[in-house]
Amino acid sequence: KQEVTQIPAALSVPEGENLVLNCSFTDSAIYNLQWFRQDPGKGLTSLLLIQSSQREQTSGRLNASLDKSSGRSTLYIAASQPGDSATYLCAVTSDRGSTLGRLYFGRGTQLTVWP
Amino acid sequence: NAGVTQTPKFQVLKTGQSMTLQCAQDMNHNSMYWYRQDPGMGLRLIYYSASEGTTDKGEVPNGYNVSRLNKREFSLRLESAAPSQTSVYLCACSGGGTEQYFGPGTRLTVT
Numbered sequence: 001k002q003e004v005t006q007i008p009a010a011l012s013v014p015e016g017e018n019l020v021l022n023c024s025f026t027d028s029a030i031y032n033l034q035w036f037r038q039d040p041g042k043g044l045t046s047l048l049l050i051q052s053s054q055r056e057q058t059s060g061r062l063n064a065s066l067d068k069s070s071g072r073s074t075l076y077i078a079a080s081q082p083g084d085s086a087t088y089l090c091a092v093t094s095d096r097g098s099t100l101g102r103l104y105f106g107r108g109t110q111l112t113v114w115p
Numbered sequence: 116n117a118g119v120t121q122t123p124k125f126q127v128l129k130t131g132q133s134m135t136l137q138c139a140q141d142m143n144h145n146s147m148y149w150y151r152q153d154p155g156m157g158l159r160l161i162y163y164s165a166s167e168g169t170t171d172k173g174e175v176p177n178g179y180n181v182s183r184l185n186k187r188e189f190s191l192r193l194e195s196a197a198p199s200q201t202s203v204y205l206c207a208c209s210g211g212g213t214e215q216y217f218g219p220g221t222r223l224t225v226t
Contacts, residue, residue: 034214043119043205044217089158091215101146101165102173103207103215107157 002027006090006106013080013113021075021109023090028068031095035064035075038087038108047088048075052095080113087111117141119218121206127224128196136191136221138206144216146209147189149173149181151202152220158205164189196225 003026013019023033032051036044048057048064050073056065063076077084087108094102122137140147149161150173160173164183178200180192193200201224209215 032213036217041222043219044207046214046216049214091158101209102160102163103148103158105158107155 002092002094002104004090004092004104004106006088006109008109009107010110011112013111015080015082015113015115017080017113018076018078019080019111021077021088021090021111023073023075023106025071025073025092025104027094028071029095030068031093031101033064033066033073034091034093034103035062035073036089036091038089040086044089077111080111082113082115084113085111119206119208119216121204121218121221123221124219125222127226128193129226130197132196133192133194134196135193136204136206136223137188138190138218139188140206140208140216141187142208142210142216143186144208144210145186147183148207148209148215149179149189149191150205150207151175152205153202161191161204193223196223198225201225 007022034049035047050057050066061078066073087110089108090106091103119140145166148163150158152158162181164170167186182190204221206218207215
């Protein structure tokens, strides 16, 4: 069964720092990997989607990389701001027959950026 | 264009009561999903529907039933609520193998 792990579970940094969130998964048979953001009491907002054939995706100050063979992804946030404070979730879409299309989530990294 | 909407936003039930959570999407996506989100457990898939007229069990289907009423709507029913079903319920849709888009969630408390 696919297991997705996110490290660290929580991170607190001062404004302006560049930071890296890590995600690892146990089964490399994935269709894609998604990074989400969740604000307290809200649903999930998709940040970046990386197809299994891609190595990275960028959106503004966010850059996500994918190393499918080693089962790892990182989310890089440049010049962090207090508005980046949220929980960041990593999820992989299974490419394996019996679970095709299912999303498996990590437990998230709770990020606090203080002024 | 509202994306994915869920009703109600909040609900308190007593043990043994029943209710239906509603989800609707205007993105014309084929696939829809119901998840529950619990502290320390992450998101877990309850049921999903790959297309109108089909539904399949996810990781934690016990105690729930679903109906894919049409392409837009996917409802989740609790026939006899239990305290263990206290959770945040999230509905999502996707175009199949692509990004999933989530609703704002329903916060359910069962006493």
